Amino acid sequence: MNCNDVKFKWKSYINGELPSDEERAIDEHLESCPECEQLLNETMEEQEEKSREQIVKQEDPLNEIPIKKQAQMLRKAKWKNRLMTALTVLLIFIVVSFMTGLFTASYYGFGSDKQGRGERAVQVVKTATQMSMPNVFLGSGGMDTNFYFTLDMDFSIQKQIGKDNKSIGKLDGKMLFNSLNVKREWADGQYDVKLHFLHPNLVANEQETELDFYEEVLNETWNSLDLLPEGTVSELAITFDGLYEIDEVYQLLEGFDLDIVWYAIDTGVEQEREEYRSPYFSASNGIWGFHERAVFDFPQHGNSIMERGDGQKRAEIFKTSLHFLVENSKLAKKYIWTEQSFEEVYKYVEENGVKTYGVVVTGPSKELLRLQQNESIIYATMGEVDFWNWYNTPSSGTIYN
Structure with a gap:
């Protein structure tokens, strides 16, 4: 049925006098023809105007169009309005999502300096992790900005055992403006803190019975290393008999085939502990330290640094890392809980x-056993053990899914 046919039968259609097949044909034509649909809209508007005029005259509404036909026309108008409303809402949703996406990317991509807010938040989490957990650092991962002002970060949590970096968990973080929420999922459902220091x-101020206990633990550590087979590598937390500069540590451990991966740093608060508190310092009770990975996060005087040397450079990197947490203390305290003030520690x-x-070292188990000859070591605890990997591979990688 074409437009001329519709116009010819229009009065009969409006009055509901057409056979059902012709009425369906006109209905189908109206759905695809804007011109005839406009004719329908004009007819309905005329009917509404006449009805209003009759109501004003206190007359009965005009019944020129049968009730059944009026209901059909009203249903069409309602569905059309619903469709237009849905399309309008969808369009608004798309526009708002697009605009918030642009704003979110801009908000997290820029900051007060060259580093954007998103990168700064990720760096806070990385720095706080490696400074507060011996031999633990964030590995591969990244961040993504989303719609509606949120940012997601996803990183693997790793530690070095021998020459390999072992994944021990996963870190998921979400930001909403300056609000940070971080969750850690450990590989075995939990992380057992085995590395601790004195x-x-x-x-020096402990009673004789406590000193005997510390020596007993130290001997048990050496005995455990002695029982391990030749083809294994281990990690070890060792405590020295005093405070040493980093370059002096290299002298203490000269001649040993091992890697120094983490340094426990004296921050003054360690000696202020009350009597009832634990004398041990670990990832579970507010230790401060420096991971070798930090030399890549906060390089000093270029990226080159000696493997065992340049202790002053490492000291400056530690202070730079700590000052970075001071500058972002509100964000850092949302990730790590500590009673200590970042400002006081830095001062x-x-x-x-x-x-x-003290330091965390890793290497062949039998090589670590040789450390019992070092008289400067007064305490040691053993961490994880793995199969022999004490060699450098030309390439490596990890597949997560």
Whole structure:
């Protein structure tokens, strides 16, 4: 049925006098023809105007169009309005999502300096992790901005055992403007803190019975390493008999085939602990330290640094890392809980220098056993053990899915 046919039968159609097949044909034509649909709209408007005029005259509404036909026309108008409303809402949703996406990318992509807000948040999480957890750092991953002002970060949590970096968990973070929420999922459902230190100044004031216990633990550590087979690598947290500069640590461990991966740094608060508190310092009770990975996050004087040397460079990197947390303390405290003030810790290190009282080392188990000959070591705890990997591979990678 074409437009001329519709116009010819229009009065009969409006009055509901057409056979059902012709009426369906006109209905189908109206759905595809804007011109005839406009004719329908004009007819309905005329009917509404006549009805209003009759109501004003206190007359009955005009019944020129049968009730059945009026209901059909009203249903069409309602569905058309619903469709237009749905399309309008969808369009608004698309436009708002697009605009918030642009704003979100712009918000997290820019900051007060060259580093954007998103990159800064990721760096805070990385720095806080490697400074507060011995031999733990964030590995591969990244961040993504989303719609509606949110940012997601996703990183693997790793540690070095021998020459390999082992994945021990996953970190998921979400930001909403300056609000940070971070969750850690450990590979085995939990992370057992095996590496801990003693502070030499506290040990010096301990009673004889406590000193005997510390020596017993130390001997058990050496015995455990002795029982391990030749083809294994281990990690070990060792405590020195005093505070040493980083370059002095290299002298203490000269001649040993091992990697120094983490340094426990004296921040002054270790000696202020109350009597009822634990004398051990670990990832579970507010230790501060420096991971070798930080040399890539906060390079000093270029990217080159000696494997065992340049202790002053590492000391400056530690202070730079700590100052970075001071500048972003509100964000950092949403990730790591500590009673210590970042500002007080930084002030102490600035005044007293970067001194270490222990390190985490990794290497062949039998090579670590040789450390029992070192009289400067007064305490040691063993962490994880793995199969032999004490060699450098030309290439490596990880597939996660």
